[in-house]
Amino acid sequence: MKKWVPLLLFAVTSYCSLHAQVKLGILGGLHSSKVLETNHIPGWDTTTKPFMNSRSGFQLGFILEVPLGPKGLFFQPAITYITKGRIYNKNNDSLTALSSDTVYNKQTLALGYMEIPLNLTYKFPLSANRRNFFFVSAGPYLSFVHNGSTTTESLIASTHKYHTETDPVTVGKGPDTYTTFDWGVNGRAGFEIGKVMLSAYYSRGLGNFYHAEYSGSFHHEVIGATLGIWLTSSGPAKVLRKKDTDRDGVTDDVDLCPLQPGSASWHGCPVPDTDHDGVDDDHDSCRTVPGVARYHGCPIPDTDHDGLDDEHDSCPTVPGLARYNGCPIPDRDHDGINDEEDKCPDSAGTAGNHGCPVVVVPEIKKEEADQIDFIAHNVNFTSASDKLMDSSSVAMDQLAGLLLAHPAWHLSIQGYTDNSGSPAKNLALSRKRAEAVKVFLIHKGIAASRLTAEGYGQEHPISDNLTAKGRSINRRVELKLSIDR
Numbered sequence: 001m002k003k004w005v006p007l008l009l010f011a012v013t014s015y016c017s018l019h020a021q022v023k024l025g026i027l028g029g030l031h032s033s034k035v036l037e038t039n040h041i042p043g044w045d046t047t048t049k050p051f052m053n054s055r056s057g058f059q060l061g062f063i064l065e066v067p068l069g070p071k072g073l074f075f076q077p078a079i080t081y082i083t084k085g086r087i088y089n090k091n092n093d094s095l096t097a098l099s100s101d102t103v104y105n106k107q108t109l110a111l112g113y114m115e116i117p118l119n120l121t122y123k124f125p126l127s128a129n130r131r132n133f134f135f136v137s138a139g140p141y142l143s144f145v146h147n148g149s150t151t152t153e154s155l156i157a158s159t160h161k162y163h164t165e166t167d168p169v170t171v172g173k174g175p176d177t178y179t180t181f182d183w184g185v186n187g188r189a190g191f192e193i194g195k196v197m198l199s200a201y202y203s204r205g206l207g208n209f210y211h212a213e214y215s216g217s218f219h220h221e222v223i224g225a226t227l228g229i230w231l232t233s234s235g236p237a238k239v240l241r242k243k244d245t246d247r248d249g250v251t252d253d254v255d256l257c258p259l260q261p262g263s264a265s266w267h268g269c270p271v272p273d274t275d276h277d278g279v280d281d282d283h284d285s286c287r288t289v290p291g292v293a294r295y296h297g298c299p300i301p302d303t304d305h306d307g308l309d310d311e312h313d314s315c316p317t318v319p320g321l322a323r324y325n326g327c328p329i330p331d332r333d334h335d336g337i338n339d340e341e342d343k344c345p346d347s348a349g350t351a352g353n354h355g356c357p358v359v360v361v362p363e364i365k366k367e368e369a370d371q372i373d374f375i376a377h378n379v380n381f382t383s384a385s386d387k388l389m390d391s392s393s394v395a396m397d398q399l400a401g402l403l404l405a406h407p408a409w410h411l412s413i414q415g416y417t418d419n420s421g422s423p424a425k426n427l428a429l430s431r432k433r434a435e436a437v438k439v440f441l442i443h444k445g446i447a448a449s450r451l452t453a454e455g456y457g458q459e460h461p462i463s464d465n466l467t468a469k470g471r472s473i474n475r476r477v478e479l480k481l482s483i484d485r
Contacts, residue, residue, distance in 0.1 A: 021067055024232045027078060028060040029201060031224020035086040035109070036205075039216030051090040055108065057083035059115070063228060074121045076137055081146065084220045085109040104155035111169070111178070113143040117186050117203075131194055138187035141203060145171055145180055175213045182209045184219070188226065197228035364409070364481050368402070375399045376479040379437065384421075386432035388440065396437070399479070400444035411446075412480040413437045415455040418471035423457055431455025437477055450484075 034054040041048075061080025068075055088107040092100065119139035126132040148169035155162055170177045184206045190199025205220035212218070242251035248261035248268060255268030262269040263282075271280035277290035277297060284297030291298040300309035306319040306326060313326030320327040329338035335348035335355060342355030349356040378395035381388060388396065403409055415434035417426040434453035442448055464470035 022232075023065040023230050025063045025065070025195075025197070025228050025230040026061070027063045027080060027197075027226055027228040028058065029224050029226035030056065030058050031201060031222050033057050033084040033086070033220060033222045035210075036219045036221050037216060039212070039214055041214060041216075048088075051088055053087045053089055055083075055085045055087050055110070057085070057222075057224075059083070059224075059226070061115075065121070065230075068120075072123045072125075074123065076117075076119045076121045078115075078117050078119070080115050080117075082113050082115045082143070082222070084111045084113060084222060085148075098157065101157045102154050103157050104153075106153040108151045108153075109148075109169075110151070111148040111209075112146040113182065114146050115141055115143040117141040119186070119188070123192065126191075133192040134190075135192055135197075135199070136187070136189045137199075138185070141184055141186050143182045143184075145169075145178055145182075148178060173211065175211055177211045179207065179209050179211070182207045182220065186222075190226075195230040195233075197226070197230075199226050199228075200224075201226045364483065368406075369481060371402065372399070372479050372481055375402075376477055379477045379479075381433050381436075381475070384429070386429060386436045388436060396440055397444075400441055400446060403441065403446045403450065404444075407450075408484050410450050410482045410484055411441070411452075412482065413451065413453045414478040414480065415453070416460065416474060416476050416478070417458050418461070418474040419458040419465045420471065427455055427457030429455070430457045433477060 032054040033056075035052070037049075037052070059080045059082035061078055061082075063076060063078040066075045066077075067073075086109050088105075090106075091104050092102060096102075117139060118141065119137040121135055121137035123133040123135045126134060148171075149166050150169060151164065151166040153162065153164045171180055172178075182205055184204050186201070186203035188199040188201050190197060201222070201224045203220070203222045207219070208217050209220060210218040242253060244251050244255070245258050246255070246261045246268075248255070248263070250262065250264050250268035252258045255262070257267075257269035260270055263271050265282075266272070271282045273280050273284070274287045275284070275290045275297070277284070277292070279291065279293050279297035281287050283293075284291070286296075286298035289299060292300060295301070300311050302309050302313070303316045304313070304319045304326070306313070306321070308320070308322055308326040310316040313320070315325075315327035318328060321329065324330070329340050331338050331342070332345050333342065333348045333355075335342070335350070337349070337351055337355035339345040342349070344354075344356035347357050350358055352358075375395045375398055379388070379392045379399075381392075403411060413434045415430035415432075415437075417430050419426070431454070434455050438448075438451045438453040441451060458465075458474070461470075461474045462476070463473035465474060
């Protein structure tokens with residue numbers, strides 16, 4: 001069997017060199033092995049089985065990886081040297097020690113196999129570059145006995161000395177022999193990070209590897225961890241590449257700018273930006289005029305050529321001013337005169353009147369003024385009082401009618417007295433008389449805003465105060481018309 005190992009290694013190396021898609025790696029690890037034994041010996045389960053323990057061991061070998069059809073599925077055969085076996089370890093009580101002359105007894109079964117797992121493996125990618133995976137692997141295995149021994153250690157009660165004896169195992173088909181071949185199933189699960197594999201391992205023998213001198217069955221069980229390293233990569237061998245310092249895809253021997261990433265169309269140099277607007281010339285429709293990327297390197301358009309670009313112009317097709325967001329100066333009353341030059345922006349007017357409507361102001365006719373004067377001469381008051389005399393009613397009604405008929409008229413009511421009495425009393429009386437006329441007209445429906453009332457007392461006489469007639473003339477009310485313009 002030992003002669004097969006070099007032949008297998010040669011075959012593996014040759015296969016990998018001829019098949020580029022196959023990866024070769026080394027695999028090894030530590031584990032715990034035990035023997036699952038069942039028999040019908042009376043009392044064995046209580047007197048012997050409790051003292052059967054696991055044995056530490058290792059495995060080391062080569063692993064191949066061959067990709068299969070579905071993505072992520074691989075065939076992973078391997079050939080490893082693996083140690084298996086078990087340890088029987090028992091300290092006898094004093095009675096047993098005296099009868100058997102043995103205080104302590106330990107028996108170690110050490111078997112070495114050349115094992116060939118034939119596993120199917122599925123890998124779940126953990127990174128976008130598909131270099132890191134979580135994987136599960138399982139399949140049958142076939143193993144061949146490579147070497148083995150049984151070592152017995154005991155402490156003799158009578159001599160108090162240790163006795164050790166090692167005997168090689170016998171391979172064959174008779175009693176107390178081990179089978180040449182064994183078989184079973186195994187599985188691994190773990191992570192593959194780059195070229196490194198780290199996994200947990202389990203195998204279970206299904207064949208009866210030992211012919212005992214009594215009726216029974218013997219199966220190996222192994223639990224451990226493995227570490228693997230891929231020595232080769234899948235895929236064709238890499239072609240020696242020319243140096244590309246700036247990694248722009250243009251090799252240094254033809255790159256005019258070997259230290260700056262660039263474009264092949266510009267011989268490895270960056271694409272120029274003639275107008276320095278951040279849009280390279282390959283993508284700039286206005287290479288010599290600075291612009292913006294969203295207009296392919298051209299300036300933002302100004303459709304109405306008013307100096308305000310369309311993105312900030314609320315009236316992009318009509319020339320306007322920046323202070324009106326690109327729109328013309330408004331003309332709210334639509335009289336053709338913009339609001340900045342229109343003194344009446346809410347009323348349509350004319351240019352000659354600065355945008356205000358032309359108002360035709362009626363004139364006071366001479367006959368109307370004479371009629372007002374006539375009425376004023378017929379407005380009389382009780383002596384030393386502001387009470388209108390009954391004889392003044394007709395004149396006052398005529399005055400109210402004229403004011404109602406001419407809403408543009410304003411009336412100034414001026415009261416006067418003669419010089420009888422003190423000037424202060426005369427001034428107060430004149431004011432009261434003017435107010436009396438104003439109150440009368442308001443009661444007739446004339447707006448107070450059209451009327452003013454003032455008293456001047458004995459000032460501005462129009463006749464001689466030395467005679468009764470003259471004083472009568474001076475006790476008067478004067479009515480002055482004006483037009484609201």
